[in-house]
Amino acid sequence: xxxxxxxxxxxxxxxxxxxxxxxxxxxxxxxxxxxxxxxxxxxxxxxxxxxxxxxxxxxxxxxxxxxxxxxxxxxxxxxxxxxxxxxxxxxxxxxxxxxxxxxxxxxxxxxxxxxxxxxxxxxxxxxxxxxxxxxxxxxxxxxxxxxxxxxxxxxxxxxxxxxxxxxxxxxxxxxxxxxxxxxxxxxxxxxxxxxxxxxxxxxxxxxxxxxxxxxxxxxxxxxxxxxxxxxxxxxxxxxxxxxxxxxxxxxxxxxxxxxxxxxxxxxxxxxxxxxxxxxxxxxxxxxxxxxxxxxxxxxxxxxxxxxxxxxxxxxxxxxxxxxxxxxxxxxxxxxxxxxxxxxxxxxxxxxxxxxxxxxxxxxxxxxxxxxxxxxxxxxxxxxxxxxxxxxxxxxxxxxxxxxxxxxxxxxxxxxxxxxxxxxxxxxxxxxxxxxxxxxxxxxxxxxxxxxxxxxxxxxxxxxx
Numbered sequence: 146x147x148x149x150x151x152x153x154x155x156x157x158x159x160x161x162x163x164x165x166x167x168x169x170x171x172x173x174x175x176x177x178x179x180x181x182x183x184x185x186x187x188x189x190x191x192x193x194x195x196x197x198x199x200x201x202x203x204x205x206x207x208x209x210x211x212x213x214x215x216x217x218x219x220x221x222x223x224x225x226x227x228x229x230x231x232x233x234x235x236x237x238x239x240x241x242x243x244x245x246x247x248x249x250x251x252x253x254x255x256x257x258x259x260x261x262x263x264x265x266x267x268x269x270x271x272x273x274x275x276x277x278x279x280x281x282x283x284x285x286x287x288x289x290x291x292x293x294x295x296x297x298x299x300x301x302x303x304x305x306x307x308x309x310x311x312x313x314x315x316x317x318x319x320x321x322x323x324x325x326x327x328x329x330x331x332x333x334x335x336x337x338x339x340x341x342x343x344x345x346x347x348x349x350x351x352x353x354x355x356x357x358x359x360x361x362x363x364x365x366x367x368x369x370x371x372x373x374x375x376x377x378x379x380x381x382x383x384x385x386x387x388x389x390x391x392x393x394x395x396x397x398x399x400x401x402x403x404x405x406x407x408x409x410x411x412x413x414x415x416x417x418x419x420x421x422x423x424x425x426x427x428x429x430x431x432x433x434x435x436x437x438x439x440x441x442x443x444x445x446x447x448x449x450x451x452x453x454x455x456x457x458x459x460x461x462x463x464x465x466x467x468x469x470x471x472x473x474x475x476x477x478x479x480x481x482x483x484x485x486x487x488x489x490x491x492x493x494x495x496x497x498x499x500x501x502x503x504x505x506x507x508x509x510x511x512x513x514x515x516x517x518x519x520x521x522x523x524x525x526x527x528x529x530x531x532x533x534x535x536x537x538x539x540x541x542x543x544x545x546x547x548x549x550x551x552x553x554x555x556x557x558x559x560x561x562x563x564x565x566x567x568x569x570x571x572x573x574x575x576x577x578x579x580x581x582x583x584x585x586x587x588x589x590x591x592x593x594x595x596x597x598x599x600x601x602x603x604x605x606x607x608x609x
Contacts, residue, residue, distance in 0.1 A: 149551035149582055152438050155573045157589055164374055165598035168384035173199040173409045176597055176604035177562075180588055183581025193591045198404040198605065202412035209560070210463035211413060212456075214399040214476045215422040217390035220367030221246035225334055233329040242332070245319040245370065247348065247396070247429070249359050313360075314353040317345060337362055370396060372601045384602070394426035394449060400601040401474035401563050419468070421459055424451040425476040425545075435569055440550055443571065447532065447544035450480045454540045457484070457509060460557060461516045469559035469609070475572050478579075481557040483545040486531040489521040491541070494533075501536040508538070520556040549575045551582060560609040565592055565599040580608045 148154050169175050179194040226241040320326040326349050332339040337356030341349050353362055369382040387402045389410070414420055430446040437443050460481070463470055472478035495502040506514070530547040548571060549555075561579055566572040577585040588606060597604045 146439055149577075150440050152435055152440055152569050154582060155440075155569045155577065157568050157586070159568065159593070159599060163593065163597075163599045165600055165602035165604075166375055167381055168403065168602045169598075171199075171406065172384075172404050173197070173406055175404050177201075177404075178588060178592055178597065178604070178606040179609070180580075180584065180606070181609055182579065183584035193588065195595060199409065201409065202416045208417040208419070208466070209469050209471050210419045210421065210459060211410075211471045211473060212421050212423060212477050212481060213387075213389065213402050213405065213410075213473045214425055214480075215387075215389055215391040216395040216399060216424050216426050216476070217393045218369050218386055218395045218398050218427075219246065219393050220363050220369055221396055222368045222370045223363070223366045224368070225366065227334075229333040230325055231331045231333070232327055242325055243321045244351070246359075246363060246367065247317040247319065249313050250315040250317060250350065251313065313358055315342070315350065316359045317348055317350050319348045334366060337365070372397065374600060375602065381602075389422070391422075392424045392426075392451070394424075396429050397427040398601065399425075399427060399474045399476045401605055403602075404562075404605055405473065419459070419463065421456060423453070423456060423477065423480050425449070425480045427476055435571060435574075440548075440571075440574060443548065445530070445546040445548045445571070447546050448476075448479075449542070449544050450483065451542040452480065452484070452487075452540050454505065454508065454538065456540075457488070457517060458513050460484075461513045464516065465512070470557060471560045471562060472558040473562045475563055475566075475575050478558050478561055478563075478575065479545060479547050479549065482549060482553075482555060483531050483547045485517065485520040485524055485556050486529065486545075486547070487533060487541060487543065488517040489524060490529070490531060490533055491536060492518075492521070494536075499536075504538070505536050505541070523554055523556060549578050551578045553578050555579060560607065562605060562607050564601065564605045565589065565597060565603055567600065576606075576608070 175198055177196050177198050177200070179196055180192050222243070222245055224243040228242055230242070326341050328341055328343055330341045331354070332341075335356070338354040339362075340352045340354050342352050343350045353359065356362065357365075368377075368379075369385050371377050371381060371385055375381060384403070385398050387399065387405070388407050389402075389405075410420055426449045428446060428448050430448070433446075435443045460470055470481070472481055491502045491505060495506055531543055531545050533541060533543040535542045551574075555578075558579075561576070563572075563576055566576065573585070580588065588608075592599070592604070592606075
């Protein structure tokens with residue numbers, strides 16, 4: 146096996162004191178390590194430049210297209226010591242407990258077997274036999290169009306999804322302690338009464354019997370989740386949200402964007418660059434360790450994305466004008482690099498008579514078609530990490546499981562901004578795929594030797 150696919154290649158020693166426990170203020174004063182990608186296996190450590198994010202507008206660079214993630218972290222963590230539990234035998238007790246919201250559930254959806262597929266748009270619901278992990282029929286090799294959306298596997302790494310202000314009373318969650326959440330038990334907390342419906346891997350399905358919707362419950366009692374390596378405080382939670390966060394749905398923040406305040410973004414615009422937004426709701430898979438020696442065997446879990454129709458044109462316009470496309474954060478990078486797959490599926494659906502896809506394509510110029518057709522032609526024919534849920538005049542929504550690793554082609558993004566990531570994580574693999582393994586290793590060594598702070602509240606890098 147080539148070393149670039151071996152998990153140990155992405156291992157490094159990180160002293161605990163290097164892990165940032167809080168954000169810097171102002172956010173744009175964080176350090177930024179700038180360097181160029183490794184080209185033709187040639188790496189020059191002399192090009193590492195120590196700077197700060199607030200220096201971006203003053204840098205003598207050509208105009209760029211910056212793309213940010215406008216997802217909003219939901220208050221998914223509920224921890225209380227004054228809840229009253231009632232089990233099926235009628236025994237009542239006060240208990241310290243915690244739940245971690247994973248996703249809202251439609252009233253008709255079962256949370257235990259996960260064998261049914263629910264239609265998302267127009268058309269009938271569909272069924273398919275439950276997929277066994279690692280089987281030859283893995284969804285990642287099955288290209289799927291909207292109305293064929295599978296219920297994602299439940300448990301710790303379930304998909305993060307939009308949290309509408311709806312009347313749904315059901316949701317999936319991690320629970321602690323698990324023994325307290327037996328099936329049929331009820332929990333009384335303030336005006337809310339919850340009932341445990343069933344067990345799922347690593348968690349439970351719950352129903353709000355009275356008090357309001359899931360949205361109401363989290364708004365009343367939820368707190369923003371922090372990464373497991375950060376000690377919780379309300380003050381830190383306030384810093385764990387981007388200033389431009391808009392669309393609720395994430396279980397973790399797009400941390401590279403935490404450095405960009407509205408003031409800094411205004412200065413970037415004034416310097417001649419363009420700014421666009423897309424949405425990818427970050428799931429808990431972000432913290433999932435890779436447990437296979439060959440990273441190609443690691444299963445990525447789906448994350449919901451939403452892009453405007455204009456993003457396809459904006460990328461092409463930027464390329465034509467000589468502007469570099471800057472992906473701010475791994476969530477943006479993965480979404481932008483998923484678009485060629487999305488384009489391919491939309492084209493295939495249009496050719497087979499899908500009116501929504503045909504109308505979407507008809508509104509785009511020939512220049513846009515040429516670029517995305519060329520990009521999609523470079524994709525592996527048997528790899529379909531995308532699943533399209535809806536196509537309309539305003540844009541496209543779906544999920545992506547894209548895993549960018551050495552050998553992956555970066556067809557959209559020219560430069561990236563990202564933080565310093567955990568050892569042996571898919572995020573570090575992504576950065577290494579873009580920058581080059583040797584160059585990424587040198588960059589991390591430089592950061593460790595020069596006082597950079599790591600992980601979610603830490604410093605960042607610019608790789609061009």
